[in-house]
Amino acid sequence: MAGEPQADCLFCKIVRGEVPATLVRETETVLAFRDINPQAPTHVLVIPKAHYRDAADLASSAPQLVADVLREAGEVAAEEKTDSTGYRIVFNTGAGAGQTVFHAHAHLLGGRGLEWPPG
Numbered sequence: 017m018a019g020e021p022q023a024d025c026l027f028c029k030i031v032r033g034e035v036p037a038t039l040v041r042e043t044e045t046v047l048a049f050r051d052i053n054p055q056a057p058t059h060v061l062v063i064p065k066a067h068y069r070d071a072a073d074l075a076s077s078a079p080q081l082v083a084d085v086l087r088e089a090g091e092v093a094a095e096e097k098t099d100s101t102g103y104r105i106v107f108n109t110g111a112g113a114g115q116t117v118f119h120a121h122a123h124l125l126g127g128r129g130l131e132w133p134p135g
């Protein structure tokens with residue numbers, strides 16, 4: 017069910033502390049941690065602690081959590097000093113777009129030039 021913890025979900029395991037991660041920020045509803053395979057000098061994943069399969073599911077089921085995730089992404093960007101040079105927030109949605117973990121997450125990317133359009 018949307019929002020319920022999933023036993024086999026990698027990011028639910030990180031939320032529960034069963035899989036280690038390098039935490040950057042934590043609030044009551046959101047966790048931010050460094051991507052294990054960074055694609056930029058700053059590459060942080062910002063997730064709702066509750067389980068939703070993707071950004072659209074999150075938005076339709078728990079819109080306040082979208083605001084929480086985006087606010088925390090902005091806070092991380094400021095802490096990492098990428099807010100002055102620009103950064104990107106990406107929600108890969110669906111396997112064809114590169115989503116590999118089906119627990120909604122924002123990629124915060126910054127610290128280098130970011131091409132547009134993305135690949």
Ligand code: 5GP
Nearest residue numbers: 037049050051052053108114115116117118
């Ligand atoms: P997606 O491909 O679903 O948009 O993003 C999933 C991200 O999770 C990838 O960028 C991948 O590098 C990252 N990732 C996969 N496994 C782990 C892990 O165990 N720990 C951390 N911190 N990141 C992970």
Ligand code: ZN
Nearest residue numbers: 025028067119
């Ligand atoms: Zn999950």
